[in-house]
Amino acid sequence: MFDTDHTLNYKKAIIASIEASKIIMDFYDKGFKSNIKSDGSPVTEADLAASKIISEILLDTDIPILGEETEHQSFTVRKNWILNWCVDPLDGTKEYIKRNGEFAVNIALIEKNQPIFGVIAWPAEKKVLFGGKTIGVYITEFDNLNNKDTWVKLSAKDSVNNPLVMTISHSVHSGASKEYIDELKNDFPNIDFIKKGSALKFFDLAQGIADIYPRFAPTMEWDIAAGQAILEALGGTICDLETGNSLRYNKENLLNPYFIARTNPLVKHIE
Secondary structure, three states, X not given: OOOOOOHHHHHHHHHHHHHHHHHHHHHHHHOOOEEEOOOOOEEEHHHHHHHHHHHHHHHHHOOOEEEOOOOOOOHHHHOXXXXXXXXXXXXXXXXXXXXXXXXXXXXXXXXXXXXXXXXXXXXXXXXXXXXXXXXXXXXXXXXXXXXXXXXXXXXXXXXXXXXEEEEEOOOOOOOHHHXXXXXXXXXXXXXXXXXXXXXXXHHHHHOOOOOEEEEOOOOXXXXXXXXXXXXXXXXXXXXXXXXXXXXXXXXXXXXXXXXXXXXXXXXXXXX
């Protein structure tokens, strides 16, 4: 499938995302129970079942897993990891409960605190987006995974959309988000918005449909790691709002800082 040291690992991650997606859609069609976790976020039977199948498939890679629904090792152990999987078995649980189709499966391979490969599966549409700097970025249908001739290889667009397109969540944007948008309008007076849940925003960024994704609300490492690997492989960036540095992973605190994700043409435009 790929000519890299991680060929088998990448393949297993893609397969795991698709198998998890099938389980997620089985619950979606038949019904599911949901509960509230201690942090106030929802979890469903589908989250747990998807996490289980992903863990089973990735087990023989001998790479530790850091996931939303898995037990976390202490940082004293994790800080010595060279490689780790970063997994969100069902990203967008709130959207899943709303039954709007805007949920995903995220799997990233982290090497020395940076994502080197990411896969984002879209269960409702049976599509999978995956890639990294050493292999490029591709999108295909679940059923076409074994037919590489059907994969669509993505590349960075030559220019920013006109008007600029921002992808954001469905929640009302105010405060810091509104201030940022108002400031951005000094350079881009006309901005169109795509409201979409979960990591599916990275489908739009990777395909050049959207140019920018600012996030001024909490996210966890497993929400963004796969998207960062994909976006960076296309020349884009995801940077800490305060420092301007790329987001880092397998930190002691797994909460992401506020960030700005930009596609390659927008990065070049700003430079």
